[in-house]
Amino acid sequence: MALSHLSSTRSNRFLRPLAAAAAAAAASSLCRPISTSTEPLVIETSIPFTPHKCEPPSRSVETNPQELLTFFRDMATMRRMEIAADSLYKAKLIRGFCHLYDGQEAVCVGMEASINKKDCIITAYRDHCTFLGRGGTLLEIFSELMGRQGGCSKGKGGSMHFYKKESGFYGGHGIVGAQVPLGCGLAFAQKYNKDENVTFALYGDGAANQGQLFEALNISALWDLPIILVCENNHYGMGTAEWRAAKSPSYYKRGDYVPGLKVDGMDVLAVKQACKFAKEHVLKNGPIILEMDTYRYHGHSMSDPGSTYRTRDEISGVRQERDPIERVRKLVLGHDLATEKELKDIEKEIRKEVDEAIAKAKESPMPEPSELFTNVYVKGFGTESFGADRKELRATLP
Amino acid sequence: MDRDNRVCVMGEDVGHYGGSYKVTRGLADKFGDLRVLDTPIAENAFTGMGIGAAMTGLRPIVEGMNMGFLLLAFNQISNNCGMLHYTSGGQFTIPIVIRGPGGVGRQLGAEHSQRLESYFQSIPGIQMVACSTPYNAKGLMKAAIRSENPVILFEHVLLYNLKERIPDEEYICNLEEAEMVRPGEHITILTYSRMRYHVMQAAKTLVNKGYDPEVIDIRSLKPFDLHTIGNSVKKTHRVLIVEECMRTGGIGASLTAAINENFIDYLDAPIVCLSSQDVPTPYAGTLEEFTIVQPAQIVTAVEQLCQ
Numbered sequence: 001m002a003l004s005h006l007s008s009t010r011s012n013r014f015l016r017p018l019a020a021a022a023a024a025a026a027a028s029s030l031c032r033p034i035s036t037s038t039e040p041l042v043i044e045t046s047i048p049f050t051p052h053k054c055e056p057p058s059r060s061v062e063t064n065p066q067e068l069l070t071f072f073r074d075m076a077t078m079r080r081m082e083i084a085a086d087s088l089y090k091a092k093l094i095r096g097f098c099h100l101y102d103g104q105e106a107v108c109v110g111m112e113a114s115i116n117k118k119d120c121i122i123t124a125y126r127d128h129c130t131f132l133g134r135g136g137t138l139l140e141i142f143s144e145l146m147g148r149q150g151g152c153s154k155g156k157g158g159s160m161h162f163y164k165k166e167s168g169f170y171g172g173h174g175i176v177g178a179q180v181p182l183g184c185g186l187a188f189a190q191k192y193n194k195d196e197n198v199t200f201a202l203y204g205d206g207a208a209n210q211g212q213l214f215e216a217l218n219i220s221a222l223w224d225l226p227i228i229l230v231c232e233n234n235h236y237g238m239g240t241a242e243w244r245a246a247k248s249p250s251y252y253k254r255g256d257y258v259p260g261l262k263v264d265g266m267d268v269l270a271v272k273q274a275c276k277f278a279k280e281h282v283l284k285n286g287p288i289i290l291e292m293d294t295y296r297y298h299g300h301s302m303s304d305p306g307s308t309y310r311t312r313d314e315i316s317g318v319r320q321e322r323d324p325i326e327r328v329r330k331l332v333l334g335h336d337l338a339t340e341k342e343l344k345d346i347e348k349e350i351r352k353e354v355d356e357a358i359a360k361a362k363e364s365p366m367p368e369p370s371e372l373f374t375n376v377y378v379k380g381f382g383t384e385s386f387g388a389d390r391k392e393l394r395a396t397l398p
Numbered sequence: 399m400d401r402d403n404r405v406c407v408m409g410e411d412v413g414h415y416g417g418s419y420k421v422t423r424g425l426a427d428k429f430g431d432l433r434v435l436d437t438p439i440a441e442n443a444f445t446g447m448g449i450g451a452a453m454t455g456l457r458p459i460v461e462g463m464n465m466g467f468l469l470l471a472f473n474q475i476s477n478n479c480g481m482l483h484y485t486s487g488g489q490f491t492i493p494i495v496i497r498g499p500g501g502v503g504r505q506l507g508a509e510h511s512q513r514l515e516s517y518f519q520s521i522p523g524i525q526m527v528a529c530s531t532p533y534n535a536k537g538l539m540k541a542a543i544r545s546e547n548p549v550i551l552f553e554h555v556l557l558y559n560l561k562e563r564i565p566d567e568e569y570i571c572n573l574e575e576a577e578m579v580r581p582g583e584h585i586t587i588l589t590y591s592r593m594r595y596h597v598m599q600a601a602k603t604l605v606n607k608g609y610d611p612e613v614i615d616i617r618s619l620k621p622f623d624l625h626t627i628g629n630s631v632k633k634t635h636r637v638l639i640v641e642e643c644m645r646t647g648g649i650g651a652s653l654t655a656a657i658n659e660n661f662i663d664y665l666d667a668p669i670v671c672l673s674s675q676d677v678p679t680p681y682a683g684t685l686e687e688f689t690i691v692q693p694a695q696i697v698t699a700v701e702q703l704c705q
Contacts (some may be wrong), residue, residue, distance in 0.1 A: 026421065054659075069490060071507070091591070120454075122450075152487065153487035153489070154487035154488070155484050156485060156487055157483055157486060157487060158485075160453075161485040161486065163485075163486040163487075163489050163490065164489075165486075165489045165490060170453060171482075171486070172451070172485075172486070173477075174477070174480070175473055175477055178446060178473055178474060178477060180446070181443040181444070181445070181446025181447050181449075181450065181474065182446050182447070182448060182449055182453070182474075182478060183450060184443065184446070184447045185446060185447035185448060185450020185451040185452070185453070185454075185458075186450045186451070186453065186454055188447055188450070188451050188456075189451040189454040189455070190454075191432075191458045192406065192432060192433075192451070192456060193454075193456075211442070212440075212442045212443050212446065214438075215438070215440030215442060215444075216443040216445030216446070218443075219436055219437060219438060219443055219444065219447065220442065222438065223435075225503065230538035249688060353610040366659070371524055374488070375483050375484045375487065375488040376483070376484055376522055376523050377483070377523065377525070377547050378491050378545075378546035378547050388678060
């Protein structure tokens with residue numbers, strides 16, 4: 001799939017304005033810096049969008065070299081971070097549940113490229129990369145995963161509870177599907193306050209069968225809420241393939257009266273285009289469903305090897321043909337925006353950043369015992385249990 | 399709702415219909431459809447929506463048409479409402495009020511006569527209050543709306559028609575404080591919601607028989623106002639709890655444990671807890687009366703305790 005894409009861009013000479021300059025410069029590639037130009041570049045998505053009750057957006061996505069390189073860097077950071085989390089889990093530094101997002105990076109990176117920080121994103125437990133995309137730092141992520149004070153939720157949330165209020169990231173939820181009504185609440189607040197912003201509520205193909213989703217969809221459509229429901233369809237709900245769980249696996253059509261769009265979730269540019277289209281649509285017409293056709297390389301979580309319900313050939317097949325980072329790498333190299341070596345250098349830099357963040361996170365202390373009782377209630381009520389006269393501290397903390 | 403733009407009401411038939419118990423009558427006309435929202439019958443979804451809206455700073459009041467329906471929203475109330483403040487490390491507050499009528503009395507049958515305070519009491523992070531008079535209903539409601547914590551306000555189906563003279567000026571009741579209904583010397587009777595009236599009726603009989611009960615309406619079901627309760631126990635040394643919850647795992651059970659833990663030295667007799675029977679509430683009027691505590695039983699219990 002990627003090869004045919006490459007040939008189609010090479011044949012459309014008019015879509016490559018920088019070809020001449022870049023080609024000349026390529027000869028002396030050791031001296032040419034990485035292109036940070038913001039000259040527009042129009043690239044076709046891998047496959048057209050499949051619409052349901054709406055007009056699909058065009059396949060030609062406008063981007064620029066700087067953006068493509070940012071995509072590469074962001075996705076490579078996310079990939080590296082998830083692989084590092086894998087090793088940390090095996091070293092028993094991360095405990096409990098750890099759901100990794102590698103393979104699906106294009107969805108959150110593409111989404112970020114089309115929205116601003118006032119738009120809200122809410123997702124389920126596979127949230128490490130989404131959090132990073134929303135402005136979280138590697139240090140916060142690794143600290144939280146290891147349960148340290150420096151974590152984004154002070155070590156009290158864990159892998160499934162990342163939040164960043166100031167950047168509009170609402171989590172981070174453990175119960176499958178429960179985040180969708182919350183997302184509708186966020187969209188309701190946006191409508192109530194008359195912001196011109198939207199909410200993206202992400203869920204998986206497994207959660208798509210939850211009743212509360214349809215309840216929320218009905219209410220959102222009824223009240224014209226600015227919500228975009230994004231089904232990250234990685235084709236497996238833990239160990240159950242989508243055809244074994246859903247009578248109708250066309251999740252973008254599940255909205256019935258709500259329009260939908262099926263998007264190749266491994267193509268970051270397609271995701272960007274779809275999200276941009278969705279945002280404009282929703283501010284005028286009410287909810288829309290986006291189905292991102294994506295794939296996760298790891299199992300459902302670290303306790304799941306991921307190979308009992310699918311073949312290793314399938315996993316490596318997707319990795320070879322549809323990997324989001326490889327696609328952007330080929331685009332960048334094909335358009336001569338950077339050399340092979342420069343990209344490798346970026347990856348080395350990222351690896352170093354991730355390692356440094358892990359080292360720093362390991363130094364962060366575990367939370368204080370008194371933190372057990374903080375944030376249960378606001379205004380400090382109930383943090384320690386008082387005696388009958390409300391003045392004498394009774395509970396001795398461990 | 400006048401004072402704060404962020405307050406909105408959502409529930410089934412709260413808007414145009416005026417509320418199934420007329421609690422929200424007239425609000426939709428005054429504040430419009432965006433602030434008084436008629437939801438479809440989807441408790442899980444609209445409770446979740448209320449919580450999501452509260453995360454951004456709005457102050458929704460979610461009404462369960464009957465408290466029993468909120469069982470469908472238990473996941474949202476437990477995981478998202480109660481725990482989000484903690485799991486986000488303090489980033490989000492959920493200033494939501496969840497309210498609705500519950501309790502036994504109108505021959506509504508088993509499913510519509512539930513007392514959810516016993517199911518919700520273990521959820522960390524929420525506060526629960528039960529109102530019993532028009533005065534404290536208004537005060538507690540205002541306090542609940544202004545509180546930054548999620549509050550569940552338990553109303554009772556039989557108490558909606560009570561009339562009382564209440565002050566014109568603004569007042570709020572403290573969410574964590576119990577109300578001293580009748581001071582006394584011989585025994586402390588702890589109660590809440592409708593059982594307060596049964597207790598007061600029994601108190602009249604008891605006074606005629608020469609007893610002096612101290613009646614406290616605990617109001618705050620989570621956390622308990624151990625300060626007021628404790629002072630009372632220290633004075634009277636005997637405790638009777640009268641509640642409408644089921645015997646097993648009810649508010650009375652937790653209250654008994656809390657008093658035993660803290661005030662065992664002050665008790666002259668074991669705590670007696672009168673609760674509803676552990677049965678689904680039957681429809682027949684006579685049977686329904688047997689499930690809950692009646693004033694005669696309270697009088698008998700006091701006489702036995704005070705021997």
